[in-house]
Amino acid sequence: MPRRTDISSVLVIGSGPIVIGQAAEFDYSGTQACRVLRAEGLRVILVNSNPATIMTDPEFADATYIEPITPDVVEAIIAKERPDAILPTLGGQTALNIAIALAEAGVLQRHGVEMIGVNPASIRLAEDRQAFKGVVQRCGAECARSLIAHTMDEVLASAAELGYPVVVRPSFTMGGLGSGIAYDEPQLRRIADSGLHYSPTTEVLLEESILGWKEYELELMRDHVDNVVVVCSIENVDPVGVHTGDSVTVAPALTLTDREYQRLRDIGIAVIREVGVDTGGCNIQFAVHPQSGRVVVIEMNPRVSRSSALASKATGFPIAKIAARLAVGYTLDEIPNDITGSTPASFEPSLDYIVVKVPRFAFEKFPAADPTLTTTMKSVGEAMALGRNFTEALGKAMRSIDKAGSVFHWDGPVPSGGVLAALLPSIAVPTEHRLIQVQQVLRSVGRPGGADIADVYAATGIDPWFLDQIELVNEVAGDVATAPEMAPDLLARAKRHGLSDAQIAGLRGISEDTVREVRQALGIRPVFKTVDTCAAEFAARTPYHYSAYDDETEVQPRTRPAIIVLGSGPNRIGQGIEFDYSCVHAVLALRDDYETIMINCNPETVSTDYDTSDRLYFEPLTFEDVLEVYQAELAVGPVTGVIVQLGGQTPLSLAERLQAAGVPILGTPPAAIDAAEDRGVFGRVLQDAGLPAPAFGTARTLEQATSVAHRIGYPVLVRPSYVLGGRGMEIVYSDAQLAEYVGRALEGARVAASGPTAEIPPLLIDRFLDDAIELDVDALYDGTDLYLGGVMEHIEEAGIHSGDSACVLPPVTISTAELARVRRSTEAIARGVGVRGLLNVQFALVSDVLYVLEANPRASRTAPFVSKATGVPLAKAAALVMAGATIAELRASGVLPASGDGGSLSLRAPIAVKEAVLPFKRFRTAEGTVVDTVLGPEMRSTGEVMGIDVDFPTAFAKSQAAAFGGLPTGGTAFISVADRDKRAITFPVKRLTEMGFTILATEGTAAVLHRNGVASTVVRKASEGRVDGGPTIVDLITAGEVDIVVNTPSGQGARADGYEIRTATVAADKPIVTTVQQLAAAVQAIESLRAGPFAVRSLQDHAFELRDRSVAR
Amino acid sequence: MNGQTAVLVLEDGRTFTGQVLGATGSTVGEIVFSTGMTGYQETLTDPSYHRQIVVMTAPHIGNTGMNEEDPESTRIWVAGYVVRDPAIRPSSWRSTRSLAEALEAEGIVGISDIDTRALTRHLRERGVMRAGIFSGDGLVDGSGRRRVEQDLLDVVTASPVMSGADLAREVTVAEPYTVQPLRGPASGTEPVATVVAVDLGIKSMTPHRLAERGVRTHVVPAGTTVQEVLALAPDGVFFSNGPGDPAAAVHEVELLRGVLDRRIPFFGICYGHQLLGRALGFGTYKLTYGHRGVNQPVLDRRTKKVEITAHNHGFAVDAPIDHDAVAPCDGGRYGRVTVSHVALNDGVVEGLECLDLPAFSVQYHPEAAAGPHDADYLFDRFIELMASGRTHRPPGTHDGFAPATTPRTAEESDAAPN
């Protein structure tokens, strides 16, 4: 059947801010869906609160709403746009939940909107753990024994029946939120408590533990005439017990016979039919008992999922794209397989390579968090790699993680005796380091007293086949280390099993460059194979390549000059989807005049979609791998250059070596990058331009550090130089704190150097500017003209990382004169540094002095936000500038506005607020409490949302609604602020009482409020304990009797009480305000909320005001 | 890895140098590639691969070792085996020995550590051809000198070609045997039907699938006569898969015509399908590189549904897809035939159904092993066909068509002459 003719417009729901468990993969699926539906001639309406996404770019939909994804807002959009259908299966759990809510509230019916791609009934069947059990039984398969519970008593009773350990899994949550494994009753009480809390139906499933079983996933697709295909099988290297999102996974499944695999396939197909997913993709997880082969169905996701993105990239079969086509009426056999062009999509891909995915974690940012991997997903990103065998793919995937200590190593002695005895039990506990610990243990295989594969298997449950492969890598490494000289066949073998030049260099005690020169001289080079969905049975049209050490390369000659864009690698805190946005835009801008080539290793992204760029290389972003791609492309046609400034710090840090190796770098030259990043050089640039910067110094020892601190005076801001996202950055108020910090740095250095050392990598020590207004600027410079993309005023004062701070564009409290200064300073820096392309500068405004905090000569995290808030495609313009265009030309051609810029917006221009979304509630301390939520100079947010409206209060209110469901319009507010903030709270709190809030406060705060004529009730701090049974504030918060909490940490040291209050608030899922600036903004927002429901407006409509710059300020 | 060199030489002169897998020595055969990612044990033991050197496109083969349950026959049939990364140590609770051990034990010469994708692309572009794998003694001549490439190439070009090869006799059973039903109807033992399966290279899963459905199957050797078949009073006759060129199977085609003339319900798979095509008077031809894998989409033109199926065929039936046709065999004595199944990748005929006779066949493998079970239903169709075959049914008639023999009733069939 061709596509339905009764549908002419579709509302696509996005997945909102990037959070753990729901990341860039839904931008990829949503973007694909929008592309396909528009290609089908449908009018596409999109809602997503996340401005960093590519899908929310005005050119991808007919009407793009960057609005909170809440039932009433989405209803408002439906009422306004009157879509025929709503497609909720490509926006993760968020979209699915909203769709159910709208269906149940009768909204869809009222507006005559049809839900396509899935129906509420099947969503229930799949997501309600109990109902799903029935489904599985009806399919003649089994689930783990389980019991359902709605109260703690039921929980305990069920556990008694099932026995410990027992698994707790809430219904209707995503990424395993609120789930866990309890080994005893106290643990059970704790886990089940949050489980019940996070389940929208306060329902948890208690389940027989199947820890240690082999875990598999199948990605299936079904069309409305009941054709079903299995797109991909995925095997988890970490056995059941570690969330699939946190496991190292491999495709295809490697340790099943055909009989066993077909059994999973049969069950999968029966389940998708029984659940009744009539069109689209779904993901089913299985556990297989390693000795008996007993199969247990773990769960099914009736939608495109994280694994679907992985499966699409792993096979070349674009699940989301095809799901969208199926949803509008096509059948699988009517849809062509893009890659071959000659065969239909109704087939099952066959792989002639191995795919490995490795997760990337961020525990270092949450030192208090328990790093054990469990059934709750904790990773913030992932890297994927392809190779012609497992060892090659694994080696590439691990080095793609781009983080110290994430690759196999052979430093230090082979573990034995006590060390080995200590390692064995530690590998029984899954952590992000387990694979490397396993590799270390396996180094001892075959030595007296050494471990063997059986021991490691017993401890980890990792299939012996994988362990054997890791042992193979060790064996090859051993040969490399001990060979008298590096024989060609040995070197070839090392590369064939995934060892990087750097690893080989380490083993031989020579430099990486030497290894490369020898290797290339011997002609030992990777070839580039093609992902073709069919194991070469048919010719592929799509140049989607990966490197492998094998004989025949498939890179085709070309005549057009190529530009290579380096992506940003795995998502991590501080470097996420925003950078993918810029990379994809560069490709879109350049592809008319150049052959665009993308290199990236992040399977979640749009940049790694095979039809985004002309050629895709799915490769690690390391010097070695990038250089090989460059040279391979140079061999088949002209290469104009490589773009390193759009993918964040990862590609930027390769610039210098690439250039040294003869690779032309487009845009800002490496020397200029260094000028911005090296404090000394940058300091001189500022001096010459007469721009003030906070006093600073650098130190490599405690003595140096202390003297610097004394010279510039406390408080100081300490950090290692060359970091992104404020890594390891702290505000230090005293010698003691400084000593402590340096101590930790030394420890870190010792680990890195795996040996004692007195030297630490240079520390940067800045004078900390108190009470400073932080401004963030994104600008474009071509050597002559500056285009000020936008100026963002942070809500929080300097000291809270720009990535975690809410900000508003255009600024709302900055004078025109100050803006003019910002413009002049930015231009001076751009010129002084020698920027060609994008520049991001952070300023701090303290009592009329405009300090320069830092300049990043690259696309910033805020580039997409600025582009959407001002309606100007900054990254596109930047790419063109890097390719030689001038800003004048871009103004003429219409890429940039003919006159004015982001610094001179009309008064009628909308106000856009960016709010950060933080992952605190995912991280638990070893004791099981939530980690602290205080913001600081180290970035911790995983994602962001945008609120856009005519004035600041409403825009801010929207941003809060989008970030966490919204502020209360009445009820009880609890206020407890640090002394330095007491002065500032009187007015906002007065407003709250006027609006009818009941105010609770701690003693000191209450006193200040009282003297200022604001009535409040004093509540006891937790530390004061319960007097005659009266509740403490923590009790009240936990009991849900407080609607909003205002608690600013006292500047210094220990923050015990604050900590308990804040964590209790997070646990209770209530809004928490930790700075007075937030409070002021929140109060304004509450006022606007009380004024009435949000009005919705599409970006396309906003663009109208934005284009009109006549009444420039 | 034992580090011993092995060389693969293709008929067109292209060579690949790798390492020994399994036995050393030399072997020749038609080189074909299979894209299945699972089921290597079933592939190795599938008689249809007799005289073929099989290239696995999936790099890791042997991970789950070899077990007792999965073989499709009593021995490994492939003439040679090509794998990029054979498993060093298998891992499966069912495994009893490693792939390399099994190959060595059965004297199968193989090669590993070569660019199997380059090889596959070459075969895709040039078509399947003869090849040889040489290692150990196979690489040295009588006087102990290493043989030059031309030598090896001569060995390859001297070997027989697949076209025209009649191989059924080489793979079929010596003695008939019977596979009893696994479950009868309510009563218990009584089979729902009795089938004579002519073994042209049959896979053990085929009688098993019938047994699962309560059918008793007499497996008989190629060369069995129609009288011998009738003596077993079958409700239906089955022709299995098997190696070789269907054009060479003169005797089997005659046997099949005998079956059709008696209106005995017939079902054929793969080679058996090609033989039905020939019996009906259609031609067969060799595909450039064939269909070998477990991911092949086939359209059932009756239900309009797509099934994912296991394929292993180098030849195909040449029948008109666009319209039903009268079977060419002498003036249409078998009435009308329709192409019931088509390969969606390349439009090859994958199934035939007689409209005026109780006979049908598929080119692919509903018994799977290895492969998906989507086409299971065909065994049920066969059983239904036999059920209706046993009850008196008038011949389908249409312009000019008169059945060559009088309709055969259940009584006659049970009282078939000996």
Ligand SMILES: Nc1ncnc2c1ncn2[C@@H]1O[C@H](COP(=O)(O)OP(=O)(O)O)[C@@H](O)[C@H]1O
């Ligand atoms: N009964 C169980 N015993 C032990 N571990 C389990 C059990 N059920 C699930 N798990 C583990 O928990 C992880 C998350 O469970 P899953 O049902 O997939 O939740 P989510 O919806 O978060 O993906 C699974 O990947 C698996 O490793």
Ligand SMILES: Nc1ncnc2c1ncn2[C@@H]1O[C@H](COP(=O)(O)OP(=O)(O)O)[C@@H](O)[C@H]1O
């Ligand atoms: N001298 C300073 N005084 C006060 N706050 C500062 C100072 N320097 C940096 N900060 C704060 O720390 C945050 C991170 O510093 P920054 O230099 O931007 O590091 P990153 O490279 O991680 O963005 C800034 O956003 C700002 O809020």
Ligand SMILES: [Mg+2]
């Ligand atoms: Mg899951």
Ligand SMILES: [Mg+2]
């Ligand atoms: Mg910064």
